[in-house]
Amino acid sequence: MGMYTISRISKFIKSTIYLSRNYTNNYERKVKPPWNVMFYGTDEFSVESLKALCKEYRHGSLLSNLEVVTSWKAKKNAVQIYAEQQKLFVHKYPIDGSICCKFDIGVVVSFGHLIPNSTITNFPLGMLNVHASLLPRWRGAAPIIYAIANGDQETGITIMKVKPHKYDIGEIVCQVSVKIFPYDRLPDLLLRLAHVGAVQLLATVKELPDCLKFAKPQPEEGVSYAPKIDPSKAVVLWDHLSARCVINLDRALTGVYPLTTTFHSTPVKLYNISQKQASVINPVIPGLVKYCRHSKTLEIQCSDGNWITVKNVGVPGRKVMSAADFNNGFLSKITENLRICR
CATH class of the missing domain: 3.40.50.170 (Formyl transferase, N-terminal domain)
Structure with a gap:
């Protein structure tokens, strides 16, 4: 190896050390x-x-x-x-x-x-x-x-x-x-x-x-996932959800999607939902719908036998309607024991 080559290597090493020091100083300032x-x-x-x-x-x-x-x-x-x-x-x-x-x-x-x-x-x-x-x-x-x-x-x-x-x-x-x-x-x-x-x-x-x-790794226990929401999350599974769970789902999706169900092949959106304070009535028929004339609400039974109330509903091709209007136009035309949401 000639002296010229050694000299170039020496300069390269010195230059590298200098750049390394400069980078370190910049990082310290940051x-x-x-x-x-x-x-x-x-x-x-x-x-x-x-x-x-x-x-x-x-x-x-x-x-x-x-x-x-x-x-x-x-x-x-x-x-x-x-x-x-x-x-x-x-x-x-x-x-x-x-x-x-x-x-x-x-x-x-x-x-x-x-x-x-x-x-x-x-x-x-x-x-x-x-x-x-x-x-x-x-x-x-x-x-x-x-x-x-x-x-x-x-x-x-x-x-x-x-x-x-x-x-x-x-x-x-x-x-x-x-x-x-x-x-x-x-x-x-x-x-x-x-x-x-x-x-x-x-x-x-x-x-x-x-x-x-002082950041710490996440615990390995207690991992759960919250994937992106789509409209299917708003479909109420009456056979599986208690009244409290339906209310929680409605609270969770407020402003994103209204809760939805199907009444005799008609898709129905549910608005202004609350839980009815009442005792369980047997037999339990999840999805059973009644109209309460006193409160002017629909009442739907959930899997635990408790009921939710619904003040307004939406059906395709129509503006959001009151529970009374839904009762007159849809519910009253079906035999009582067949008034079930799916």
Whole structure:
């Protein structure tokens, strides 16, 4: 090997050491605020966290930059609308993951897309996710819906590290519980959790290095899943659901889908549902429908023998009608013991 070649190798080694030192120094500076943050979100739940970060960005010293990643088709989503109002730079997903290295950390809140490992690792401090459940319970797209539908008495907010390939499996950075009241419906609980999530996110960002350092793996016990909801979830299975379960399902799907059933081949949507306070009447016939003239409601028997009441219904081709109108137009034309929803 000639002296010229050795000299070139020596210069290369020195250059590599120099670059390595520079990278290390830059990384050390990145573990102290102000942070350069890229926010991923889409919906109203996301907006609460974005508002908290934006307020800190405008009026505090915690953030040096805040940009937004979201996805949309023809119609703008809630995050895009808010970001544009605040004149934040908006990236349309998917993005080139290489631009993430210009930011310190990524924050994901109700985003709906599985983020690739190449993007996650390009953030020097990785990515955080604000999730609306006490993980590992209710991993997935619809944790609030499943918590209410299953009669949970508490849920919460989990802030975790984002991991590739699967949703909601990262180490827990912080967790706080939130009570579910018997009268809570989806919009009410969602708003409450969104607020708690925003508060916890800001607290985490303020103590970011320590929060990341002391993150803990999720427990292996108690894992459950909350996959994306479709209209089939709103179909009432009278043979399987108690009256309380039907009420819980209605609370869980408020603003998403009305509960549905079928009455003698006619699809029926059920509105303004409550549980009737009455003793069980034998024999139990799940799906049996009666009309109560006193309360002007339909009464439908559930699998446990208890009843729910329905004030309004919808059938194809007609406007939403009262229980009285449904009784006159449909129910009264069927023999009493055959008035059964399926």
